[in-house]
Amino acid sequence: xxxxxxxxxxxxxxxxxxxxxxxxxxxxxxxxxxxxxxxxxxxxxxxxxxxxxxxxxxxxxxxxxxxxxxxxxxxxxxxxxxxxxxxxxxxxxxxxxxxxxxxxxxxxxxxxxxxxxxxxxxxxxxxxxxxxxxxxxxxxxxxxxxxxxxxxxxxxxxxxxxxxxxxxxxxxxxxxxxxxxxxxxxxxxxxxxxxxxxxxxxxxxxxxxxxxxxxxxxxxxxxxxxxxxxxxxxxxxxxxxxxxxxxxxxxxxxxxxxxxxxxxxxxxxxxxxxxxxxxxxxxxxx
Amino acid sequence: xxxxxxxxxxxxxxxxxxxxxxxxxxxxxxxxxxxxxxxxxxxxxxxxxxxxxxxxxxxxxxxxxxxxxxxxxxxxxxxxxxxxxxxxxxxxxxxxxxxxxxxxxxxxxxxxxxxxxxxxxxxxxxxxxxxxxxxxxxxxxxxxxxxxxxxxxxxxxxxxxxxxxxxxxxxxxxxxxxxxxxxxxxxxxxxxxxxxxxxxxxxxxxxxxxxxxxxxxxxxxxxxxxxxxxxxxxxxxxxxxxxxxxxxxxxxxxxxxxxxxxxxxxxxxxxxxxxxxxxxxxxxxxxxxxxxxxxxxxxxxxxxxxxxxxxxxxxxxxxxxxxxxxxxxxxxxxxxxxxx
Amino acid sequence: xxxxxxxxxxxxxxxxxxxxxxxxxxxxxxxxxxxxxxxxxxxxxxxxxxxxxxxxxxxxxxxxxxxxxxxxxxxxxxxxxxxxxxxxxxxxxxxxxxxxxxxxxxxxxxxxxxxxxxxxxxxxxxxxxxxxxxxxxxxxxxxxxxxxxxxxxxxxxxxxxxxxxxxxxxxxxxxxxxxxxxxxxxxxxxxxxxxxxxxxxxxxxxxxxxxxxxxxxxxxxxxxxxxxxxxxxxxxxxxxxxxxxxxxxxxxxxxxxxxxxxxxxxxxxxxxxxxxxxxxxxxxxxxxxxxxxxxxxxxxxxxxxxxxxxxxxxxxxxx
Numbered sequence: 001x002x003x004x005x006x007x008x009x010x011x012x013x014x015x016x017x018x019x020x021x022x023x024x025x026x027x028x029x030x031x032x033x034x035x036x037x038x039x040x041x042x043x044x045x046x047x048x049x050x051x052x053x054x055x056x057x058x059x060x061x062x063x064x065x066x067x068x069x070x071x072x073x074x075x076x077x078x079x080x081x082x083x084x085x086x087x088x089x090x091x092x093x094x095x096x097x098x099x100x101x102x103x104x105x106x107x108x109x110x111x112x113x114x115x116x117x118x119x120x121x122x123x124x125x126x127x128x129x130x131x132x133x134x135x136x137x138x139x140x141x142x143x144x145x146x147x148x149x150x151x152x153x154x155x156x157x158x159x160x161x162x163x164x165x166x167x168x169x170x171x172x173x174x175x176x177x178x179x180x181x182x183x184x185x186x187x188x189x190x191x192x193x194x195x196x197x198x199x200x201x202x203x204x205x206x207x208x209x210x211x212x213x214x215x216x217x218x219x220x221x222x223x224x225x226x227x228x229x230x231x232x233x234x235x236x237x238x239x240x241x242x243x244x245x246x247x248x249x250x251x252x253x254x255x256x257x258x259x260x261x262x263x264x265x266x267x268x269x270x271x272x273x274x275x276x277x278x279x280x281x282x283x284x285x286x
Numbered sequence: 287x288x289x290x291x292x293x294x295x296x297x298x299x300x301x302x303x304x305x306x307x308x309x310x311x312x313x314x315x316x317x318x319x320x321x322x323x324x325x326x327x328x329x330x331x332x333x334x335x336x337x338x339x340x341x342x343x344x345x346x347x348x349x350x351x352x353x354x355x356x357x358x359x360x361x362x363x364x365x366x367x368x369x370x371x372x373x374x375x376x377x378x379x380x381x382x383x384x385x386x387x388x389x390x391x392x393x394x395x396x397x398x399x400x401x402x403x404x405x406x407x408x409x410x411x412x413x414x415x416x417x418x419x420x421x422x423x424x425x426x427x428x429x430x431x432x433x434x435x436x437x438x439x440x441x442x443x444x445x446x447x448x449x450x451x452x453x454x455x456x457x458x459x460x461x462x463x464x465x466x467x468x469x470x471x472x473x474x475x476x477x478x479x480x481x482x483x484x485x486x487x488x489x490x491x492x493x494x495x496x497x498x499x500x501x502x503x504x505x506x507x508x509x510x511x512x513x514x515x516x517x518x519x520x521x522x523x524x525x526x527x528x529x530x531x532x533x534x535x536x537x538x539x540x541x542x543x544x545x546x547x548x549x550x551x552x553x554x555x556x557x558x559x560x561x562x563x564x565x566x567x568x569x570x571x572x573x574x575x576x577x578x579x580x581x582x583x584x585x586x587x588x589x590x591x592x593x594x595x596x597x598x599x600x601x602x603x604x605x606x607x608x609x610x611x612x613x614x615x616x617x618x619x620x621x622x623x624x625x626x
Numbered sequence: 627x628x629x630x631x632x633x634x635x636x637x638x639x640x641x642x643x644x645x646x647x648x649x650x651x652x653x654x655x656x657x658x659x660x661x662x663x664x665x666x667x668x669x670x671x672x673x674x675x676x677x678x679x680x681x682x683x684x685x686x687x688x689x690x691x692x693x694x695x696x697x698x699x700x701x702x703x704x705x706x707x708x709x710x711x712x713x714x715x716x717x718x719x720x721x722x723x724x725x726x727x728x729x730x731x732x733x734x735x736x737x738x739x740x741x742x743x744x745x746x747x748x749x750x751x752x753x754x755x756x757x758x759x760x761x762x763x764x765x766x767x768x769x770x771x772x773x774x775x776x777x778x779x780x781x782x783x784x785x786x787x788x789x790x791x792x793x794x795x796x797x798x799x800x801x802x803x804x805x806x807x808x809x810x811x812x813x814x815x816x817x818x819x820x821x822x823x824x825x826x827x828x829x830x831x832x833x834x835x836x837x838x839x840x841x842x843x844x845x846x847x848x849x850x851x852x853x854x855x856x857x858x859x860x861x862x863x864x865x866x867x868x869x870x871x872x873x874x875x876x877x878x879x880x881x882x883x884x885x886x887x888x889x890x891x892x893x894x895x896x897x898x899x900x901x902x903x904x905x906x907x908x909x910x911x912x913x914x915x916x917x918x919x920x921x922x923x924x925x926x927x928x929x930x931x932x933x934x935x936x937x938x939x940x941x942x943x944x945x
Contacts, residue, residue, distance in 0.1 A: 125639075126646050129915050129922075131877040138651065141899040141907045142658045142665070218771040222881050225773045226896050241777055245885065248781040249792065256781065260774045268769035351843050383845030396836040399855050400935055401862075410854070411844040444934045460844070 024276045027269040034266060038084040047075035049082040049235040060254065070240070070255035071247040080262060083235035087266070090151055090229075091216035097155030098162050099209045103198070105159065106166025111174065111193055120167065124160040132157030133219050140228045147230050150223050158212050165208055169201040204281050210274030214267045221263055237263050300368075302468040302500030303327040303350060303387075307362035310345060310524075312355060315571040320345055321524040322362070324598070327468065327500040332491070334511035334532070335504045336547070337521035340568055346521070347470045347504045351383055367467060384415045387468040388461035390490075393477040394453035398445040405441030408460050416464070423463075430459035433496070434489060451482035458490060468500045475510070487514055508551050512536050517607060520544045523569050523579035526598055530609030540601040540611035540619055542584045578614070586615045629930075636926055640919050647915045648701070651908050652694050662686055666710060666904055683708065706909035711901045716909045720891060724913070726795055727883070727890030729802065731875045733810035738817040738871060743857075743864070745818065746825025750833065751852055760822065767819025772878040776812035776885035783808055793887035809886045813878055817871055824867055828860030835859070862933040869922035876914045 037044070046066070054073040061068050068076050109117045127135075132154045139153040140146075170193070173179065182192045223229035224238030232239070237259040244256025303326060310320035320342045327333045337343040348354070349364055352371050364371040366387055374382060391397040398407055408430065409423035418426075428438045434455040445453055454474060461469050471490060475483040491514055494501045505511055511518050512532055519529045520543065528541035539545045546564045566583035569575060578584070581591040591614055601616050602609040658665040663677050663686055680686070684707075685693055700707065706716035749760040784792035796805035832838070833856050841851045879892030887893070891910050898906035930936045 122646075125643055126650070129643050129647055129919050130650070131873050131914070131918075133877045133880070134911055134914055137880065137895060137899050138654050138907065138911055139657075141902060141904060142654050144902070214769070222771055222773055225881060226884055226899075228896075228899060238773075241774060245777055245780070248777065248785055251785060253781045253785075256777055260778055263774055264766065264770050267771070268765060271769055272765070348843075353839060353843050380845040380847065383843055385845075389840075389843050391836065391840055393836070397840040399835075399837045399841070399859065401859055401933060402854070410841070410850075411846050414847060414850045415845045446935055464845075 024272055027272040030265065030269045031273060034084060034269070035088070037081060038088050041081040041085055045075075045078035045081045047078040049078040050074060050233055060252075068252075068254045070243055071250070071252075072243070076240075076255050076258055079235040079240055080237070080258060083237050083240060083259070084262070086147070086230055086234055086236040087217065087221065087238070087263070090147055090220040091213050093147075093151040094154040094158060094216035094220070095209045095213050097152065098158035098212065099205065101155070102159045102162025103166050103205060106163035107170055107193055107198070109163065110167040110170030111189060117167070120160070120163055124164055127157055127160045130157065132215070133222060136219060136223055137228065140223065145228050145231065147220075150220060150229060154216055154219055158216065161212065162205060162208060166201065166205060169204060170197060173197045173200055203277070207274055207277040207281050210270060210277060214270040214274065217263070217267055217270070300329065301326050301365070302329045302331070302367065303502060304365040304368075305346070305350070305362070306365070308346065308349060308364060309361040310342075310349065310354070311359045311361075312571070313357040316574045317524070317569075317571060319524050319571060320349070321575075323521075323524070323526055325502075325519055325526065325529075327502050329467065329500055330494070330498050331517070332494060332501045332503060332515045334515035334518045335502060335521060336506065336508055336511045336518060338506060338568060341521045342524040343504045343506075343521050344472055347389070347472050347502055350387055350468070350470055350502070351389055352379060353389075380415050384411050385464040386466055387470060388464060388466040389470040389472060390454075390457050390461050390474045392473040394450060394457045395445065395477070397457060398453060400445050402444075403441065404443050404445065404448070404456055407445075408441070408456070408463055412463055426463060427459070430462050431456070433462065433493060434459045450478050451485065454478060454482070454486050455489065458486070458493065462493065462497060462499075465497070466499055468502065469494065470502045470504070472504045473506070474503075475505075475507075483510075490514070508536070508547055520547070523575065525579060525612065526610075527580065527613075528611040529598075530602070530611075531607045534602070534609055538602070538609075538619075540609065540616040541580075541613045542586050542615070542619065543580045544611075545619055546583075578612070586613075586618055588615070590614050633927060636923055640923050644916060644919060648698060648912060649694065651911050651915075652697055655904055656690070665902075680710075701909075701912065706912075707905040709898070709903055709906050711898065711903040711906070716905050719894065719906065720909060720913070723889055723891045723894050726802070726806075726888060727876075727879050727892055730806050730809055730813065730879060730883070730888065730890060731872070733803070733806055734813035734817075734875050735871070737810055737814035738821055738875075741814070741818045742821025743825050745822035746829060747852075747857060749822065749826040750829035750856075757826075760826070764819035764822045767815050768823070770815055770819075771881070772812055772816060773881040773885055775815045776809065776882050779808050779812050780885065795888050795890075805886075806888065809882045809888055812885070813875055813882050816878075817874060821864065821867065821871070825860060825864060828863040829856050832856045832859040862929065862936070865925055865929060865932050868925040869918060872921040873914075873918040876917055 046064075052073045053069065053075075065075050066077050070076055070079070105116075105120060109120045135157045136150040136153040139149045143149040174197075178196065179192055182196065183189075220229055221236075221238030221241070224236045225242045227239075227242060230236045230239055240259035241256055241263070244253070244259065247253065247255045305323055305325040308320050308323040308325075309318045311318050323342070323346055325333070325335070325346065335343045335346060345355075349360060350366065350371060352364075352374070354360060360372050362372075366382060369378075369382075371379070371382060398404075402410075405424060405427060408427040409418075409420065412418040412423040412426070413420055424441070427441065431438060431440055436452060436455055436459070440448065440452070440456065445456075448456065454477075457474070469490075474490065475486050478486060487510065490501065490503075493499075503511065503514055515532045517529065518532050518535050520527045520535075520541065522543050528535065528539065528544045530540075535544065536548065539548060543564075550564055564583055569579050569582070575595075577590075577592040577594055578587070578596050581587040584591065594614075596612045596614045598610045598612040600608050601611045655662055655665060662684070663680050666680050666684065667676055685696060688696070697707075704717055706720070708714065709716050709719055712719060745760050745764065749757045780792050783789045790808045791805050794805055796802045835855075838851060838855050841855050842848070846854075876892075879890055880895050881892070882888070883890045883892035884896045891913065894906060895910040897903075898910070
């Protein structure tokens with residue numbers, strides 16, 4: 001089995017290839033811009049994202065409010081900018097957790113085998129039956145709304161995808177001659193796996209994690225949309241879509257459309273970048 | 287092995303296949319892949335088309351069914367029963383492919399859809415194109431399977447459940463389904479093991495006689511060509527290098543390439559010795575050709591060979607069938623037996 | 627018989643995974659801070675009577691294993707306990723809402739299959755500008771979460787154009803279908819994009835096989851060649867996506883039903899999570915996991931029918 005088939009791709013998205021490198025560049029640029037904006041958001045946001053100005057509620061774009069005002073009289077642009085932080089930090093938490101823990105579990109299972117390996121495959125089976133979103137909802141129903149519990153739940157739900165990938169990569173890597181050479185020289189298994197195996201498998205795992213970022217963003221934004229994610233006042237894109245629903249009903253769709261666009265564009269950008277990396281890794285493999 | 291069919295004068299409107307000046311250009315190449323090919327197959331005649339891979343022999347046979355690679359531009363005429371295949375409309379082309387000419391492919395495993403039953407494969411072109419009722423088509427399929435020595439239980443099988451030899455028999459049965467006047471066999475034995483090869487070739491020859499079809503047998507195997515065919519065409523770099531009656535061509539080759547091919551073919555009857563490999567490579571499609579395409583590999587080559595392309599001209603007379611060769615020095619070649 | 631043995635083994639595996647899932651679903655309430663009684667009652671008046679009642683209903687004084695087995699036994703008999711919020715049996719709640727959700731999922735599934743397969747087919751066969759347009763559109767579709775689609779569709783087709791109702795479930799079959807159209811489209815959009823891409827690449831792969839040329843060489847009309855040899859051969863890949871498609875549809879009903887106020891089990895899961903009505907959360911979770919696993923089992927059993935090369939028990943990798 002090649003690496004390309006192991007990565008849990010957006011199925012069929014592999015069509016975005018070299019001939020569309022302009023798309024990749026645009027998406028990579030968009031991701032970079034987004035991260036930059038999220039970092040500097042508190043300083044460049046024109047208003048306090050929670051400042052309520054009921055007098056201008058649902059107002060259209062103007063000099064003071066370039067992207068209009070939502071139903072509660074809050075500045076949409078400021079909420080979008082500051083909301084980018086929550087909307088990106090959540091998926092980042094999921095991806096970091098699932099990558100670090102998944103690589104650790106996968107390395108151990110691949111290197112040691114035995115009971116750890118069979119436990120991993122059982123766990124993978126279970127998690128595949130449990131959509132990440134469902135696990136997150138289950139946890140929220142126990143702990144109550146908030147970002148930490150769903151991020152951890154999704155981190156757990158995404159972990160097997162990373163660990164399964166890592167395990168198979170480690171199994172392949174273990175057979176390479178250089179590992180035996182290091183072993184003969186008296187290096188310990190832990191040393192070899194951390195210093196030599198890990199760097200070799202990192203690009204594949206990172207491609208997988210980038211694709212996971214898009215999934216996590218969709219799941220977390222969905223939870224916030226349900227009111228189960230971030231606390232009510234925190235600016236967040238999913239939450240903004242929920243708030244914007246009532247504005248849409250009253251015929252002022254702008255405050256809902258903009259966060260919708262932000263979510264779609266971000267997910268698409270991460271997908272395209274991740275898939276492109278996965279393709280490159282697959283090609284290098286061949 | 288060839289049956290006692292009376293060789294006809296193999297041109298004119300009564301030929302099963304008559305290719306005239308076929309030239310085929312592919313995008314991104316410097317010279318035509320087929321460069322003025324003339325080839326005929328009379329009714330009930332077996333003709334072998336011999337050449338190395340890349341010589342254009344498969345393309346020639348495929349062009350008879352207008353199975354051209356994307357972007358290919360064809361000139362000349364490909365007449366099947368007197369009608370030009372290259373000028374047919376889609377309906378005529380389908381009728382040709384269903385009823386007039388059929389092809390047997392090299393790898394029967396790749397040529398059959400693994401997800402469809404043999405019965406479906408055999409009958410589909412009749413049912414879908416000629417609107418033959420299913421029962422009638424199945425009846426014919428049973429008869430054809432019987433002709434190739436397979437029982438009707440094969441109808442319910444999937445290709446994956448048959449051996450390569452059985453599957454190639456199925457392919458032959460499929461070719462006969464539409465009662466064609468011409469069968470094109472494109473290296474039909476290359477993918478099979480040796481014992482099966484002989485069976486399949488024998489079967490093909492029998493059925494050709496039984497059903498009265500013309501057969502164009504494409505192969506790289508000279509021994510096989512000699513065994514099965516009435517006449518032979520030897521192809522090199524998209525051109526016909528030599529053609530003539532099978533026996534005469536192998537006894538007295540008049541083109542150095544045919545000669546080199548014969549010398550590089552292992553034979554039990556020949557005295558032991560080193561096989562003479564042909565030095566060098568066939569010309570690439572990326573470079574233009576001036577003169578004889580075989581000149582760089584030819585031990586008889588002189589200045590004229592690199593300057594002027596030799597025409598395909600008669601080299602022997604007194605035969606009912608012409609023996610032609612495209613070589614400036616064909617008179618310098620001696621008989622095989624005297625030399626070996 | 628080989629098939630029976632294979633089916634039995636897969637059923638046993640499914641039962642084992644379901645058991646593990648039920649354990650997770652039941653055990654989750656012990657992760658809550660504080661004791662289970664106050665968790666189950668959270669937000670509601672915790673009078674001593676109420677605590678006593680909840681202790682009795684859940685047998686919270688028994689050891690954990692006993693509680694779990696008792697709960698499992700009841701679930702197997704179709705008894706999911708009593709809803710704390712609605713003060714009625716969970717099974718009644720589900721019976722009233724499950725048909726709506728199943729209808730919605732079925733409508734979305736039909737849309738996904740029809741549009742996804744058609745777009746994939748057109749993209750693979752036509753190529754050129756049509757293909758590029760489909761690729762770009764599906765790239766966007768695959769990046770559009772169902773709730774975003776729900777809100778945008780609602781804004782355009784319900785609020786602005788008044789073509790469809792902006793929410794609710796309706797009464798009578800026709801009215802219900804009319805009410806569920808927009809939710810079904812919202813639910814389907816992401817999967818249409820995904821399936822179109824999978825179909826497209828599977829068909830492009832199938833187009834390259836020699837038996838396709840052979841079929842053409844035998845005079846089979848082009849449309850039949852595509853249908854019988856190209857499309858047919860990519861169905862196996864589509865089938866392996868079945869489990870993923872259904873589980874995505876089911877879990878996304880939570881978002882879409884909430885957005886359109888459709889009273890199905892998705893909305894019920896959302897409401898009961900907000901109100902911490904844990905017996906209901908448990909029941910809906912179990913149903914979603916169970917349905918997903920059933921579909922996966924069906925896919926595994928059907929696969930040899932679609933592709934005779936597949937020996938029972940091993941899946942061909944989706945190319």
